[in-house]
Amino acid sequence: MDLRHAGINLEDIRSGKKTAIAGALNLLENRKPDESGLAAELIEALTRIARPRRHVIGITGPPGAGKSTLISRLIREYRSAGHGVGVMAVDPSSRRSGGALLGDRARIEHDPGDAGIFIRSMAAGRHLGGLAWRTRHCLTLLEAAYDRILLETTGVGQSETEIEQVADSVVYVVQPGSGDSLQFMKAGIMEIPHILVVNKADLKNPALKAFHELQGVAGLSGPREDGWAPALMRVSALEGWGQEQLVSALEAHYRFLSAGDLEKRRRGHRIQWTYLLFLERFGSNGAERLGGEERIFERLEGLDVGNPFKALNELAQDVART
Ligand SMILES: Nc1nc2c(ncn2[C@@H]2O[C@H](COP(=O)(O)OP(=O)(O)O)[C@@H](O)[C@H]2O)c(=O)[nH]1
Ligand SMILES: [Mg+2]
Incomplete structure (x- = not known):
């Protein structure tokens, strides 16, 4: 079976036709990496037409x-x-109950009739373990159809480092009045976000306090290894102010990356992605047969990872030779 027979139309995807995008998403989400070459073929084609x-x-x-x-x-x-704009929201399966400051979960508001937006929610719980590569597959699809791709993930535990492995730019949204974020920052995650946003600045004092505390942490942690100076700002998403500043900071970071490490960063992401596909297919046993994680990354450094499935085939041959 080829893509056309599977009902996939690349032109329609590229021009943002929602039914075409939804169909491709279904194909990518439901197929395991070791099932037929269809998902691999689609990823290959999508990579070719990425914006x-x-x-x-x-x-x-x-x-x-x-x-x-x-x-x-x-x-x-x-x-x-x-x-x-393509949006992917990965929701944690368990809702933490609100409290006055948190309130209820908001939906992402948008005009459903607008052809220039696509929003997909994914429950993290349903896909335990498989989430990592599924996220990448879906992002690759959105990258073919839209030029601004937003990925919402909840910052608990692993997700900060996970988002670092898929996004060009990382924004960390701080909840004023909760010590959590600050603890995270102090614990060394400061290296991850390129932009720190203290939201709910309409709440005045708690937001100001969080802002000043973060300024302090940022001052202490010194310059980042990549030379980017993290932007720190206050916004009120509820009242609708400050978001222009966030957009400017994002554009500035994109220009910074484009003039430097963007391609290198994206290549690193694809190496990581290939490794995840490898683990899905061969498990930790397979990884051991190839000498462990570090050796596999070394091997991947030398491979063309433009299409992670092709690189995966190379690794599969390595495994067959052991
Ligand atoms: N006061 C205030 N409340 C906000 C602001 N932004 C979001 N909220 C509220 O905070 C709650 C959680 O928002 P949501 O966007 O769902 O948070 P998420 O879980 O981080 O996606 C909702 O009740 C929102 O209305 C803000 O800028 N100020
Ligand atoms: Mg949310």
Whole structure:
């Protein structure tokens, strides 16, 4: 079976036809990497037609910090600047109950009739373990159809480092009045976000306090290894102010990356992705047969990882030779 027979139309995907994108997403989400070559073929084709000026933006932070509300604001900013926007929201399966400061979960607001937006929610719980490569497959699809791609993940545990492995730029949304974020920052995650947003600045004092504390942490942690100076700002996603500043900071970071390490960073992401596919297919036994994680990454450094499935085949041959 080929893509056309599977009902996949690349032209329609590229031009943002929602039914075409939804169909391709279903194919990518439901197929395991070792099932037929169809998903591999689709990824290959999508990689070829990826938008050259695309920007993949990860938005993370604790539950209730206002990420979805902020994304609704970003969508409006990007749409009025003429960008197409693809959004993927990975929801943790268990909802933490609100409290006055948290409130209820907001939906991402958008005009469903707008052809320039696509929003997909994924429950993290349903896909335990497989989430990592599924996220990448779906992002690759959005990268073919839109030039601004937003990925919402909840910043608990592993997800900060995970988002670092898929996004060009990482935004951390701070929940004022919760010590959590600060603890995270102090624990060394400061290296991950390129932009720190204290949301709910309409709440005045708690937001100001969080802002000043973060300024302190940023001052202490010194310059980042990559030379980027993290941007720190206050916004109110609810009242709708500050998001222009966030967009400017994101554009500045994209220019910074484009002039430097963007391609290198994306290649690193694909190496990571190939490794995840490898683990899915061969498990930790397979990894041991090839001499362990570090050796596999060394091997991947030398391979063309433009299409992770092709690189995976190379590794599969290595395994067959052991
Ligand atoms: N006061 C205030 N509340 C906000 C703001 N942004 C979001 N909220 C509220 O915080 C709650 C959680 O927002 P949501 O966007 O779902 O947070 P997420 O879990 O990080 O995606 C909702 O009740 C929002 O209305 C803000 O800027 N100010
Ligand atoms: Mg949310």
